[in-house]
Amino acid sequence: MCGIAGIYHPETAKPVDPARLRAMLEPMGHRGPDGSGVWTAPGVGLGHLRLSIIDIEGSPQPMASADEAVTLSYNGEIYNFRELRAELEDRGHRFRTSGDTEVIIAAWRQWGPECLSRFNGMFAFALHDAARGCLFLARDRLGVKPLHMARLSDGSLAFASELKGLLRHPLLRCEARLSAVEDYLAFGYVPDDSSIVAGVEKLAAGHYLLIERGKPVPAPTRWWAPDFSRRIKASEGEAAEHLIHLMRAAVTDRMVADVPLGAFLSGGVDSSSVVALMAEASPKAVKTCTIGFDEAALDETAYAQAIAERFATDHRTRTVAAGDFGLIDRIADMFDEPFADASALPTWRVCELARETVTVALSGDGADEAFAGYRRMVFHHQEERLRRMIPAPLRRGLLGPLAKVWPQMDWAPRPLRARATLASLAKSGAEGYAEAVGVTGPAQRARLFNDAARRALGDHVAEARYWKAMAEAPAREPLDAAQYADLMIWLPGDILTKTDRTSMAASLEAREPLLDYRLIEFASALPAAMRVRGGTGKALMKRAMERYLPRDILYRPKMGFVTPVSHWFRGALTDQARALATSATLSRTGWFDMAEIDRIVAAHQSGRRDHGRLIWQFFMLEKSLAKLFGI
Template sequence: MCGLTALFDLRDRRPVDQVLLARMTRRLAHRGPDGEGLHCEPGVGLGHRRLAIIDLAGGTQPLANEDGRVWVAYNGEIYNFAELMAELEALGHRFRTRCDTEVIVHAWEAWGERCVERFRGMFAFALWDGRTQTLFLARDRLGIKPLFYAALADGWLAVASELKALALHPALPRTLDPRAVESYFAYGYVPEPHTIHEGVLKLPPGHTLTVRRGRPLPAPAPYWDVPFVPHGPMDEAEAAAELVERIREAVRIRLVAEVPLGAFLSGGVDSSTVVATMAGLVDGPVNTCSISFGDPAFNEAAYAARVAERYRTDHRVRQVDPDDFDLVDRLVEVYDEPYADSSAMPTYRVCELARERVTVALSGDGGDENLAGYRRYRWHVYEERLRARLPLALRRPLFGLLGRIYPKMDWAPKVLRAKATLESLARDAVEGYFHSVSVLGDPLRARLWSEGFRRALGGFRAVEVLEAHAARAPVRSPLSLVQYLDLKTYLVGDILTKVDRASMAHALEVRVPLLDHELVAWISGLPESLKLRGREGKYLLKRAMEPLLPREILYRPKMGFAVPLARWFRGPLRRRVREAVLGEVMADAGIFDMDFLRRLVEQHQAGLRDHSAALWSLLMFEGFLRRQAGAAAVPPARGRTG
């Protein structure tokens, strides 16, 4: 895994600022500690930091074709590179290395922009063709690897694997995008293709961008989408057997490495599936690692140990301090943009643990989105059945009124917490799903903003992000639609962003076999009854893995990484959250109604309401603003509760 940068003169062939390009590239040293390279010619420069995985001696980048006219800086792994290399050699291309990077330049020569359709893997790259004066940017189909870019006022295009490298460019816009701020407080991240800064973009998953000197910057072009094309007749046993074989193939092709390799093992269905599959493919024990929590409500370590024992893995466990909040400021630096998924903290720790033994780790990410594992899918299907019985014109006033008058009872048993369901039923399908996934719902967000910021939004609502994807979705059924929405938003903006930044902070490459695009496409075409059956999500996967995993692993309630935010904000981080959320940095931003922020803090710290999600989002946003301004962080005040 690696980091890349690029500078391209959109207007002419001015000399590249090589000092700046080198600074930007070195800012990504954590992504590639094994080497650095630059290539510059009039009007274009590529930079690269390398984490050596394959062809350790010969994979130096940027890398060129035979005549030095085509250059590439690349981050990722193309798992079918050996087959493509043989095909390209048969076409007359000659290779100097045995690494997947060189496949890209020859594939470009052979197939042009359509070369990405031939690649199976995770990747982001910038390719320069001096013959046609073309810069070609590409990102993998699911968005496993990131790529940022900005067309600057000085006529240069700047490209990098992380926003922190672009931020070194003096011409990069620093103005906050009001739509991104609204979206962040709704989703907990800034959805693609936007970033927190106006004029700075993420290349969307499954897209390319072809830039030619002297021409306007075009819109990114899509080359792949999740198809959701139904299969022919297939019974359950046949589908289960094929799923196992397809997962086996996806894992097998991700085991190619010339460095130590292992896997995350949480004890959940997805990571256990990957480990069980790996164990059948490798000689010797699989290196596995997991973290444990002191609180049994969040501790899956015992389940991970069961799988590790069954497959005789070389397993390591590390207990995470339940008050591991020293990472708060580190996360702000790692993620560059505001990012409010608190499970980033244990994810950072498990990546840190894995890197002590391995350079490559396989993860189980993607199983929930592919095979309908989230509980919210089940609830959305139930709600859609109720919505179908009454027209929206009747539901909106009826359930809207009931939702407003029904008390919010965070303390009550789940069966009595009906407020969110009533509010959701007052909406259409996409609005209802947005309501269920929002970190801060519409009424709460509306009260966050100052009058000036509300005007700056110009009527934009974060739900428009989901509505835009829904309008392009190849499916309309309730379950498949929300799966598609998650694949386009939550998976890439939250899950994959979390893992990429946390792993790359430790120079750890994470491979995700359950997001192999051929596997994803095949799963998308399965009948919905094989994904969600009654209350059982991931139905087919669980049935398929019954011979390989204990039932207590497959059919236990889903758990996830969690941190005790509510307790932190009333205890050891009480002073920290008050000083950050109500301090000068937030007040000077002009974004927030500070009286309402004060009410949130006071209600939470008095134990009247649980505003932990809102306060965590605000704390992360304040950290971002503080870092952007170069101000010192508010001290964590460990051990103080006053």
């Protein structure tokens, strides 16, 4: 796992200053503490930071081909590189190293952009081909590894793994993008199709950008997307057997490393499944680690301990205080852009713990997106059945007004919050699901912005990206469309960003076997009844894992990594919450109705409403704006 940076002049071969590349690498040093390198040629420069995982001594980067025509800077792992290497050797390619980096170079020379479809892995890379006169930027199918880009005033394209690296380029004007703030308030993160810094883009998951010198820079090309339009023809028993086969292959593929390897273990279905299959494949005790909380309602260590004992893992647990908010400034530094998923705090803690004994850790990320494990997906599946039964005019004319007068019950589980259900049913499926995914709804956001900001935003609506994705999804039914949108938007923007930044901040490589593309393609072809059943998701996965895991692990209610932000803002962070209403940073943006922020904080601290997540969003936004723009 590594960090990359680069500069490319697509029109004329202007020289690239190596010192500029080194400056871009410097703030990303945590991504590659084991080595660094810079390479330049007329019109191009590539930089690299290395965290050594495979072929520790033999694959320094940027790496050039034997004839020096192709040079690569690469972040990630290609899990099937040995099979590809053998195929390429049969085609006449010769290798000087034993790692996966050189395989990418040979695959490019053999197949061009089509090489991407042959890779099973996580990656973001920049490849310069002098013979073809081009730069090839590519990102893995699901966006596990990041890549930020910006066109600069001198005509160059600059790129880096993290925004902090890109910001070191002196020609990048650091100005805030208001529409990204709207997106952040809607979802709690800045989606991959935007950036908090105007002029910065992120290469989207499953896309590549091929730039040929002397030609206009084209739009990125999509090279992969999940397809929910197909259906498998198999019994549930046959499907469960095939799923186990795919999961086993995905886990064993990701256990290849020349450094110590372990796993995160929360005691939930996903991480427990990964540990079970690791234990099956490993002759040694699997190293596992768990973060616990000092509040019983948030603590899952007993479940993790039970799994550790069941599979005889080398298990370590660390308990942290639920009030462990001293890391907030560190978290803001990790993410650069505002990021309000409060589970980043315990995720960082478990990465720290893992790094004490291993360099690579397998996680359970991805199963909820692949197999419809989120409650919102289950609710959407159920609500769509009701939408089909109730005519749209009746839903809009009756249920919408009824939702407005129904009592607010923030404290209740969603099935008991009739107001939220009625409001969702009054909308289209895409509108209802987009708001269910979000943190702050459109009406609330409109009140938070002042008149000038609302005018500047114009017709920009954060949820529109979900409407578009669901409308365009290759899908057979509404559940398919919801999962497709989450895989395209939520997964890279929130889940994978969180895991990448927190693990890399600890110089730890995190691997996600349940995001193996073969698993995703299989899961997307499952009938809805094999995904959602009896009011819960991941039905087939749970059945498949019954031979490995006890029922109290498989079928207990989903908990997740919870951080008690609502409690913090009525307790230890009371003063900080109140200070938001008079924040010089938020006020100087000229975007917000500060009186509305004051009302929100007051309502929360009085106990009348639970605005903890919204206050947390402003808390993290304030820190990011101050750090990035000096506001």
